[in-house]
Amino acid sequence: MNVLDLSRWQFGITTVYHFIFVPLTIGMALLVASMQTAWHISGNETYLRMTKFFGKLFLINFAMGVVTGIVQEFQFGMNWSDYSRFVGDVFGAPLAMEGLLAFFLESTFLGLWIFGWNHLSPRLHLATIWLAAIGTTLSAYFILAANSWMQHPVGYRINPETNRAELTDIWAVLTNSTTLVTFPHVLFGAFITAAGFLIGVSAWHLARGREVPLFRKAMRIGLAVSLASGIAVAATGDIQARLMTEQQPMKMAAAEALYETSAPASFSLFTLGTPDGGEELWSLRVPNVLSFMATGDLNGSVEGINDLQKEYTAKYGPGDYRPSVPVTYWTFRLMIGFGALASLLALVGLWLTRKGRTPGSRWFYRAALAAMALPFLANAAGWIFTEMGRQPWTVYGVLRTAASVSPGVDVATVAISLAAFTVVYAVLAGITAVIMARHVKAGPPDLTAPKEAADPTIPALTY
Amino acid sequence: MELTTVWFVLIGVLWTGYFVLEGFDFGVGVLLPILGRDDTDRRIMINAIGPVWDGNEVWLLVAGGATFAAFPEWYATLFSGFYLPLLLILIALIVRGVAFEFRGKHDSDRWRRGWDRAIFWGSLLPAFLWGVAFGNIVAGVPIDAQHIYTGNLFTLLNPYALLGGLVTLGLFLLHGAVFLSLKTDGDVRTRARALALRISPAVVAVAAAFLVITQIMHGKPLTWVTTALAAGALIGGVVAAVRGREGWAFTGTAVTIVLATATLFLDLWPNVMPSSTSPLYSLTVTNAASSPYTLTVMTWVAAIFTPVVLGYQAWTYWVFRKRLTRTPIAQ
Numbered sequence: 001m002n003v004l005d006l007s008r009w010q011f012g013i014t015t016v017y018h019f020i021f022v023p024l025t026i027g028m029a030l031l032v033a034s035m036q037t038a039w040h041i042s043g044n045e046t047y048l049r050m051t052k053f054f055g056k057l058f059l060i061n062f063a064m065g066v067v068t069g070i071v072q073e074f075q076f077g078m079n080w081s082d083y084s085r086f087v088g089d090v091f092g093a094p095l096a097m098e099g100l101l102a103f104f105l106e107s108t109f110l111g112l113w114i115f116g117w118n119h120l121s122p123r124l125h126l127a128t129i130w131l132a133a134i135g136t137t138l139s140a141y142f143i144l145a146a147n148s149w150m151q152h153p154v155g156y157r158i159n160p161e162t163n164r165a166e167l168t169d170i171w172a173v174l175t176n177s178t179t180l181v182t183f184p185h186v187l188f189g190a191f192i193t194a195a196g197f198l199i200g201v202s203a204w205h206l207a208r209g210r211e212v213p214l215f216r217k218a219m220r221i222g223l224a225v226s227l228a229s230g231i232a233v234a235a236t237g238d239i240q241a242r243l244m245t246e247q248q249p250m251k252m253a254a255a256e257a258l259y260e261t262s263a264p265a266s267f268s269l270f271t272l273g274t275p276d277g278g279e280e281l282w283s284l285r286v287p288n289v290l291s292f293m294a295t296g297d298l299n300g301s302v303e304g305i306n307d308l309q310k311e312y313t314a315k316y317g318p319g320d321y322r323p324s325v326p327v328t329y330w331t332f333r334l335m336i337g338f339g340a341l342a343s344l345l346a347l348v349g350l351w352l353t354r355k356g357r358t359p360g361s362r363w364f365y366r367a368a369l370a371a372m373a374l375p376f377l378a379n380a381a382g383w384i385f386t387e388m389g390r391q392p393w394t395v396y397g398v399l400r401t402a403a404s405v406s407p408g409v410d411v412a413t414v415a416i417s418l419a420a421f422t423v424v425y426a427v428l429a430g431i432t433a434v435i436m437a438r439h440v441k442a443g444p445p446d447l448t449a450p451k452e453a454a455d456p457t458i459p460a461l462t463y
Numbered sequence: 464m465e466l467t468t469v470w471f472v473l474i475g476v477l478w479t480g481y482f483v484l485e486g487f488d489f490g491v492g493v494l495l496p497i498l499g500r501d502d503t504d505r506r507i508m509i510n511a512i513g514p515v516w517d518g519n520e521v522w523l524l525v526a527g528g529a530t531f532a533a534f535p536e537w538y539a540t541l542f543s544g545f546y547l548p549l550l551l552i553l554i555a556l557i558v559r560g561v562a563f564e565f566r567g568k569h570d571s572d573r574w575r576r577g578w579d580r581a582i583f584w585g586s587l588l589p590a591f592l593w594g595v596a597f598g599n600i601v602a603g604v605p606i607d608a609q610h611i612y613t614g615n616l617f618t619l620l621n622p623y624a625l626l627g628g629l630v631t632l633g634l635f636l637l638h639g640a641v642f643l644s645l646k647t648d649g650d651v652r653t654r655a656r657a658l659a660l661r662i663s664p665a666v667v668a669v670a671a672a673f674l675v676i677t678q679i680m681h682g683k684p685l686t687w688v689t690t691a692l693a694a695g696a697l698i699g700g701v702v703a704a705v706r707g708r709e710g711w712a713f714t715g716t717a718v719t720i721v722l723a724t725a726t727l728f729l730d731l732w733p734n735v736m737p738s739s740t741s742p743l744y745s746l747t748v749t750n751a752a753s754s755p756y757t758l759t760v761m762t763w764v765a766a767i768f769t770p771v772v773l774g775y776q777a778w779t780y781w782v783f784r785k786r787l788t789r790t791p792i793a794q
Contacts, residue, residue, distance in 0.1 A: 088535020
């Protein structure tokens with residue numbers, strides 16, 4: 001393995017790992033804020049206990065999101081210094097905005113929320129969790145604007161003297177068509193993730209007959225959010241597919257293992273190719289569906305990998321412009337499949353819990369617990385798809401991945417950091433899972449117990 | 464003022480804010496096993512920084528992001544060049560960050576002891592390594608014509624930079640001890656004050672030595688002034704600590720960190736990363752900067768949102784202004 005391969009593995013591992021916690025943070029922040037709002041308005045203590053219980057789980061997750069996020073901010077410079085030099089003028093702007101507008105907001109107000117229970121007026125305390133939630137959502141917007149620029153660069157020019165990208169229109173970057181459709185797609189994906197978490201945790205307790213009123217309510221919230229967000233994710237994904245066909249035709253062709261340009265194009269249900277993805281051996285296809293997905297027209301023409309390769313060679317010079325077809329093809333399907341399964345379960349769950357019912361069968365609870373993993377897997381597959389499908393580029397059509405890596409960093413150095421991150425992350429994953437499970441099992445807090453800091457002038461001793 | 468100057472100053476301000484704020488967090492973290500005799504003590508100490516440490520750490524993230532946006536060359540050369548020390552800092556910050564959150568989540572002495580160790584090392588390493596990093600930035604490191612760092616890990620571990628590491632570690636320890644004497648009551652407060660007095664001669668000596676060497680090698684008339692003021696603030700802070708004026712003592716250590724950081728940045732100017740290979744290869748505010756358009760956009764963003772951030776962070780400190788005592792948790 002060379003520096004490029006190791007750096008790519010490190011970026012992939014640290015990013016996918018970071019994105020386990022991010023969607024749960026975004027989704028849970030809004031759900032917990034909503035629970036506290038419900039308590040604030042209704043005065044119903046069930047909602048307060050729900051807020052405290054899920055709030056604690058949210059914080060364990062949030063801590064992991066924060067610490068793994070620091071690595072993300074630094075490794076562009078550490079491992080991708082040529083990328084940073086080339087794009088910093090454009091890409092750095094949304095990143096800096098994310099820090100100033102979003103990170104400060106979420107961390108400061110979350111600190112106030114955690115420690116402010118006995119300290120701020122109820123209304124002010126409620127405002128702190130909402131501000132933290134807005135911070136997490138804003139953060140997603142800016143980082144997706146940065147990523148979308150890599151998928152579909154806009155609002156820039158290449159300075160012929162320095163041979164670097166320079167920002168010419170910040171508004172174009174912030175309202176990039178790719179950003180505008182990716183942001184809701186990721187946001188609703190985050191809601192499904194948090195909703196799946198609510199459903200699974202509630203199922204664990206309901207299966208044991210514990211705290212039935214509270215967890216039935218929590219489960220209903222989760223199911224409704226999951227289904228509604230599932231529909232929104234599918235709708236935004238559909239727009240994304242068409243945009244992708246237009247902006248990154250090679251990614252779409254690879255996602256479909258479509259080797260030759262076709263009109264109409266059929267949708268591949270299952271394709272077996274050679275292991276390197278160079279050629280198709282056998283496939284099962286539904287006629288016209290891909291044409292419709294990609295162009296909105298049943299007979300629309302969709303470009304194939306081989307034709308695009310020829311086209312790109314003519315445009316960008318000799319080289320291999322094909323992403324890994326097996327990876328792109330399968331992650332695309334896994335993303336859709338896992339997401340659809342989660343929505344299906346939400347639909348079944350809503351039916352089983354209709355009109356005050358509580359499901360009696362254990363299989364539903366088991367399925368709900370197992371299904372907690374589905375949105376996480378769909379998120380990971382989606383990111384691997386969109387990043388691997390963009391290869392061999394870091395900035396589509398502008399900068400190649402091979403030209404992005406740090407020239408001054410040697411193999412041993414990257415090997416050390418890759419090993420260190422992998423080991424630390426694996427250990428922390430284990431510890432986080434154990435702590436989470438313990439808190440789930442402990443159940444919601446008893447509010448009649450004496451409070452720790454009754455004196456409102458002294459900050460609560462939370463840690 | 465030129466926009467490159469504005470951004471050089473702004474990045475200096477961000478690092479200064481980071482060192483002043485997370486400086487006492489680091490100090491408290493290192494002092495945890497030293498001043499905390501039992502778990503209640505240690506909980507008081509951690510809770511003294513509990514509501515604010517995460518917000519304080521964001522100053523680092525924003526300093527990194529702002530460097531990326533305003534001086535991409537600086538960001539690229541610095542972070543790829545100082546790869547391994549940065550890796551250590553990152554791992555330390557990861558372990559320390561989760562330790563705060565995880566230590567109270569399971570009722571076992573062994574569990575909490577383990578995380579206390581994580582907080583200690585996770586605070587000690589960055590407190591020391593940031594000084595090493597800034598010592599190297601000011602002194603210059605081997606950088607070639609393509610702005611690529613050509614040294615290795617041991618190039619960075621030179622005596623001057625290591626002295627810089629001792630300075631940040633010492634200043635942050637003192638800053639943390641003074642902070643604890645200001646924010647707690649009872650035994651922790653007494654012990655923190657005693658420790659601050661005990662370590663202050665060594666901290667003053669190390670800081671003075673480092674700043675004088677820095678001035679002789681890289682100084683300018685203006686920075687002799689900031690150096691003298693920094694020394695004055697440090698000594699004033701120590702005197703205030705001796706007299707039990709905790710608020711003034713904390714102001715003294717905070718102002719010392721502000722002026723020491725300002726001295727380093729002013730000595731650096733107009734370079735951002737001097738090259739020890741050849742002055743021709745040095746990264747400067749001009750050749751490392753983004754385009755005027757990007758700097759203009761970012762200046763507007765910073766001008767509008769920095770006051771807002773400062774406002775709500777200051778308000779947080781106001782909300783949690785009361786001292787922490789044993790009474791609510793010892794019961």
